[in-house]
Amino acid sequence: MTQPATSPVPSAPTPGTLAFTKGHGTQNDFVLIADPEGVLELGADEVRRLTDRRGGIGGDGVIRLAPTAALARAGDQAAQDALAHDPTAEWFMDYRNADGSIAEMCGNGVRVFAAFAERQGLADLSAGPLSLGTRGGVKHVTKEPSGWYAVDMGPWSLPGGETAVADGYDAAVAVRGWTAPRPALSVDLGNPHTVVALASLEELEGLELYSAPEVAPVPPHGTNVELVVPLGEEEGPDGVVGRLRMRVHERGVGETPSCGTGACAAALAVRTWQGGASGDGAPDTWVVEVPGGEVRVRVLPGGTVELAGPAELVYSGQFTR
Numbered sequence: 001m002t003q004p005a006t007s008p009v010p011s012a013p014t015p016g017t018l019a020f021t022k023g024h025g026t027q028n029d030f031v032l033i034a035d036p037e038g039v040l041e042l043g044a045d046e047v048r049r050l051t052d053r054r055g056g057i058g059g060d061g062v063i064r065l066a067p068t069a070a071l072a073r074a075g076d077q078a079a080q081d082a083l084a085h086d087p088t089a090e091w092f093m094d095y096r097n098a099d100g101s102i103a104e105m106c107g108n109g110v111r112v113f114a115a116f117a118e119r120q121g122l123a124d125l126s127a128g129p130l131s132l133g134t135r136g137g138v139k140h141v142t143k144e145p146s147g148w149y150a151v152d153m154g155p156w157s158l159p160g161g162e163t164a165v166a167d168g169y170d171a172a173v174a175v176r177g178w179t180a181p182r183p184a185l186s187v188d189l190g191n192p193h194t195v196v197a198l199a200s201l202e203e204l205e206g207l208e209l210y211s212a213p214e215v216a217p218v219p220p221h222g223t224n225v226e227l228v229v230p231l232g233e234e235e236g237p238d239g240v241v242g243r244l245r246m247r248v249h250e251r252g253v254g255e256t257p258s259c260g261t262g263a264c265a266a267a268l269a270v271r272t273w274q275g276g277a278s279g280d281g282a283p284d285t286w287v288v289e290v291p292g293g294e295v296r297v298r299v300l301p302g303g304t305v306e307l308a309g310p311a312e313l314v315y316s317g318q319f320t321r
């Protein structure tokens with residue numbers, strides 16, 4: 001049973017049901033659950049039922065909004081760290097992949113979380129940035145006049161270090177149909193990514209991504225794989241902007257129409273290939289085209305990266321548990 005998208009807040013849950021809102025960021029879609037007391041037990045089985053596109057609601061992941069303090073009191077280390085770092089991070093994004101696994105971060109998810117917190121009356125981004133806790137650290141979200149949400153995603157790194165920067169790769173990826181693995185660069189955004197450059201849009205569009213790409217060396221906690229085609233540079237309102245197109249195979253999900261941390265990883269990898277560790281001569285701002293739309297990535301001074309893009313809430317309802 002669904003409510004119209006204009007309904008401000010899902011109605012109070014009835015016993016045996018879970019109130020949810022469905023949302024997406026460039027079609028990377030999520031089941032959002034408000035847990036204002038921080039008491040909801042959400043197991044991997046239930047996450048799989050919620051994200052099932054035939055028997056459930058359907059989604060690339062589940063996002064639970066819970067009070068950071070309640071999770072910290074219950075012993076959650078990431079929530080404790082978030083409050084120690086920023087006591088104003090009142091709400092915590094508990095993110096799960098569609099297969100029930102826990103991921104550290106979800107860039108599109110943070111934007112959709114902010115829109116959901118506004119809809120729930122728990123945040124007012126017109127009054128200033130929203131700080132929220134995640135397993136990948138505290139994130140700060142601002143709302144742009146266009147209605148897009150911009151997230152300071154925090155620090156990023158190239159786990160392969162200087163050798164990877166010098167060589168341009170520290171891993172190899174094999175996609176079904178390729179005759180040989182191709183060189184790739186690992187990028188850490190709080191969650192792991194492996195980025196491969198392709199020569200043409202035709203090749204990108206023809207990729208078979210039903211099966212997971214094979215990555216070597218095998219990453220200890222798995223990885224998200226981004227396949228990218230750099231599309232050159234253009235003049236933007238604030239200087240030169242790089243453009244690239246990307247497809248992504250997400251850890252714990254499969255191919256998705258967008259991945260926010262993946263878009264950041266893709267832009268950071270292409271910038272490194274063009275300008276080394278400092279990105280010298282390469283743009284700091286990138287438009288990343290994904291099957292679900294476009295997002296903007298900006299490399300900020302001080303070693304952090306910003307992700308901006310839309311967030312949509314499409315309907316709310318009650319899920320039978």
Ligand SMILES: N[C@@H](CCC[C@H](N)C(=O)O)C(=O)O
Nearest residue numbers: 103106107108191259260261
């Ligand atoms: N879609 C997300 C990333 C979600 C987590 C990822 N599948 C992982 O396991 O790391 C994004 O927008 O960043």
